[in-house]
């Protein structure tokens with residue numbers, strides 16, 4: 001089968017010709033229809049995120065059809081349209097039995113610790129395959145398995161409830177999904193904090209209150225617009241100590257700040273005035289859970305989570321095209337997502 005692999009850190013991906021994986025009793029073989037190209041893949045290629053073995057087929061945002069089914073798999077059948085949960089977990093450790101598989105001691109990420117979806121076929125445990133309704137195109141099924149799933153997990157971790165207001169710091173792929181999902185939860189006002197003009201304009205176009213962080217302190221702006229109250233929930237999706245602090249400061253009493261963006265920097269807060277006095281919470285968010293994916297798929301099926309065609313770009317399973325897409329992602333300032341398309345729905 002054809003695949004595109006990382007063979008050397010810091011070098012371009014290359015085309016490879018591999019044998020189709022053998023399927024074990026609990027596995028399924030998937031004929032890949034679409035695989036999303038993610039910013040994480042840039043980090044793997046460039047050595048910013050460490051990977052364990054080379055060569056490696058990248059790609060953790062995958063949708064396709066079930067080609068072969070191991071004898072013990074009960075949840076999907078040959079020919080089913082499916083999308084893939086990218087975290088492979090043991091199923092038996094103390095965290096897996098509580099369905100908190102992101103802490104599995106032997107967890108493996110598809111496309112990082114084991115071969116991913118930049119290939120004609122991929123083998124995954126049957127438990128990682130989720131049915132994809134006919135209404136959802138393969139392209140959307142693939143890309144929603146990463147940033148949209150994590151945005152949903154962030155809202156769940158923040159215990160976001162109908163009617164609550166929310167501030168979203170950062171309007172990239174995560175923020176774009178978070179805004180739509182907050183709406184799907186019947187949220188109150190949504191404030192999007194950004195410094196990029198095009199992103200602010202696109203947030204405003206879909207009904208958010210745009211907060212331009214270049215013009216004035218975003219916390220002051222949010223406080224002014226909420227008569228001094230602040231918001232119930234703040235999502236920090238950028239990964240900056242400065243915006244993390246802002247996310248805490250813009251909260252109302254009993255507010256929750258969920259931190260999703262990564263940074264190695266430290267942040268400091270004033271414990272009394274910013275935390276204790278208001279009983280606010282700071283919550284860490286890591287990846288997402290298999291148990292959250294059925295709700296995510298349903299939001300997409302109902303059209304509450306959507307990716308307009310102008311935000312999707314398609315390339316072939318070809319190293320040169322994929323490398324060009326990874327290069328473009330490094331400087332990306334828009335919502336355009338690139339997807340490797342191997343088979344369309346038509």
Ligand SMILES: [Zn+2]
Nearest residue numbers: 038040061146
């Ligand atoms: Zn991703």
Ligand SMILES: [Zn+2]
Nearest residue numbers: 090093096104
């Ligand atoms: Zn486990």
